[in-house]
Amino acid sequence: MVETGKTTVREEVLTVKNLVKYFPIRGGVFKTIVGWVQAVDDISFHVYRGETFGLVGESGCGKTTVAMTLMRLYNPTSGSAYFGGKDILNIHGNELRNLKKDIQMIFQDPYSSLNPRMRVKNIIAEGIKTHRLATSKQDLLDKVAEMMEKVGLSVDHMYRFPHEFSGGQRQRIGIARALAVEPQLILCDEPVSALDVSIQAQVVNLLKDLQNHFGLTYVFVAHDLAVIKHISDRIGVMYLGKMVEMTDKRNLFNHPMHPYTRALISAIPIPNPELKKNRTILVGDVPSPINPPSGCRFHTRCPIAQAICKEQEPLFEEKSMGHFVACHYAK
Amino acid sequence: MLAFIIRRLLILPIILFGVTLIIFMMIWMLGPERLIGTYVKSPEALKSEKSVERLIQKYGLDRPAPEMYFKWLGNVLKGDFGYSNVGRQGVLQSILELIPYTFELALYALIPVVFVGIWLGVIAGAHQDKLLDHGIRIFAIVGWSLPDYVFGLLVLLIFYSYLKWFPPGFLSDASMKVLRDGPWKHYTHFVTIDAILNWRFDILWDAILHLVSPLLTLSYLWWAYILRITRSSMLEVMRKDYVRTARAKGLSEKVVINKHVKRNALIPVATVSGGMIMQLFAGTVIVETIFARPGLGRFTATSAVTLDYFSVIGAALFFSLILIVTNLLVDISYALIDPRIRLS
Ligand SMILES: Nc1ncnc2c1ncn2[C@@H]1O[C@H](COP(=O)(O)OP(=O)(O)OP(=O)(O)O)[C@@H](O)[C@H]1O
Ligand code: SF4
Ligand SMILES: [Mg+2]
Secondary structure, three states, X not given: OEEOOOOXXXXXXXXXXXXXXEEEEEEOOOOEEEEEEEEEEEEEEEEEOOOEEEEEOOOOOXXXXXXXXXXXXXXXXXXXXXXXXXXXHHOOHHHHHHHHHHEEEEOOOOOOOOOOOOOHHHHHHHHHHHOOOOOOHHHHHHHHHHHXXXXXXXXXXXXXXXXXXXXXXXXXXXXXXXXXXXXXXXXXXXOOOOOOXXXXXXXXXXXXXXXXXXXXXXXXXXXXXXXXXXXXXXXXXEEOOEEEEEEEHHHHHHOOOOHHHHHHHHOOOOOOHHHHHHOOOOOOOOOOOOOOOOOOOOOOOXXXXXXXXXXXOOOOEEEEOOEEEOOOOOO | OHHHHHHHHHHHHHHHHHHHHHHHHHHHOOOHHHHHHHHOOOHHHHOOOOHHHHHHHHOOOOOOHHHHHHHXXXXXXXXXXXXXXXXXXXXHHHHHHHHHHHHHXXXXXXXXXXXXXXXXXXXXXXXXXXXXXXXXXXXXXXXXXXXXXHHHHHHXXXXXXXXXXXOOOOOOHHHHHHHHHOOOOOOOOOHHHHHHHOOOHHHHHHHHHHHHHHHHHHHHHHHHHHHHHHHHHHHHHHOOHHHHHHHHOOOOHHHHHHHHHHHHHHHHHHHHHHHHHHHHHXXXXXXXXXXXXXXXXXXXXXXXXXXXXXXXXXXXXXXHHHHHHHHHHHHHHHHHXXXXXXXX
């Protein structure tokens, strides 16, 4: 339980501690390990029940890896994550299978994440059957139909194949599929980034409605702040496998403390050119997670970096109530 | 679907016509002096001075190519494919007589290729980079890199010369005698099946002993081929997002592999199997020759070597027919297993 600025006591649904995920790089004749991709390196955050926690960062910073590891689709290198009183990074067998009823994931690409040889009905029904949530065949059918209605799909399309739907509709199938097992927490990995801009808002609004209706908790991944700003309650900013700043949305936009966050905020398109003056434009490319920079990983691109930044890694600390930052010169 | 099948069947005669034309031209280019061999039934016929010229004239080999071709085509349409010197009877009769031998060999090769090949490929794919996978891959690499004639000779060397387990040929002399003089009824002309129906398990066993080496030679390459295709297709599908989706549903690994990975991984296997079946039939040419078995393959090889051009054209037509029919079957099965394909 954590006391926050709003003086309400909120329950932490998910508490991630020091999560590390390295991918081995194999090479040579015998495919031995020749190096590691440090995709996620020592990340901690927590998510409150009923909120939307936004996870933001440039492409390749490890957002998907965080979600996949929590979903146990990747094996964690180290760390722990508490959900429902259990360390979900350290469970196996039946317990692990049951976890996939309580935590679900909506994938980035609605085109490739649905099995092309299965009809919509079976795609949605499979999870319900696996977790024995239906009492009879008819009940199963009713549940599938209900889910399709809830996400705005026509029940008449139950026996169609995924390729007969548009991108937005496919993502709705993906959402129905995730919701069907009655989860508490849904990890949404850039659920709208593959969709047309005109459809993005519809899907985001659908997710919001469903959250209210079912009392869901979301971890919502995105690579820019524009979408995140709309849907999140609290936001974590990632850079090259590290969490650099985390606080509630108001705070983050009004008092960003990390120079990377400030750069991301000023990158949001603003209609009024007058406000563009104080923009921080990032120069240079994101360094490789195979050989990340020493000290603060952001120092190669940071506009205010000093000598110490190259040598010493800043701690991820609570600088003010509920506002965590990793920067020697946070202000 | 039905319209598609009918359309494909309508194209069939056109393709066959093209095949005859091409093969006829290749043979015609050899010139009448070489072609005359087909018509010479004994060396004595060539003894007299002008006999060659006379024969060329008699059989019309000096006529213009179109005339020769259409004369032959006209006969074919009447069901007369010409006389086969190799078969010592009509081409059609020779081919019809030999079909069961080759089909028996090819079918017995095909069944293990498809089932064992896919099975091994699935296992290797599901256990990528584990010991089992490495073992299966070495087996595949060897099979894929040995040409069938080399492998066939190797098999002959080991199992016939050295171990003396499996003899070459079709059947032992004793069994052949039974087939010729009885008591023996030809029900299917597949010797293994007929042996069972005739209740002659000694002949069945004899036939199996003679089948092992050719089957091994004919199928090893294609085991390796199907296995490799299945394995790489498995690996590709396993990286697909929808397999992650399946895992995210909480399905057991077995269900994920069988229901989500395998079904999708078999689609490319179905597409290559048409070509494979054709190549398998082509492989009978070498295998039947090496192991001295009667059949269409050896018939084609001998006909080609002796420039028995009626026989060559007949055999080519027949192989084209197999090719077209298998391709049609493969296209149909492809549409059945992949809902994204519309036959139109
Ligand atoms: N299965 C994997 N094997 C090896 N490296 C991987 C694997 N998955 C991701 N990576 C690497 O880990 C890093 C983080 O990848 P990740 O997909 O988590 O980033 P992301 O923040 O989701 O990016 P994007 O916005 O492009 O989706 C990248 O450098 C990526 O190349
Ligand atoms: S620690 Fe240094 S380099 Fe890193 S963000 Fe802060 S100022 Fe920039
Ligand atoms: Mg991603």
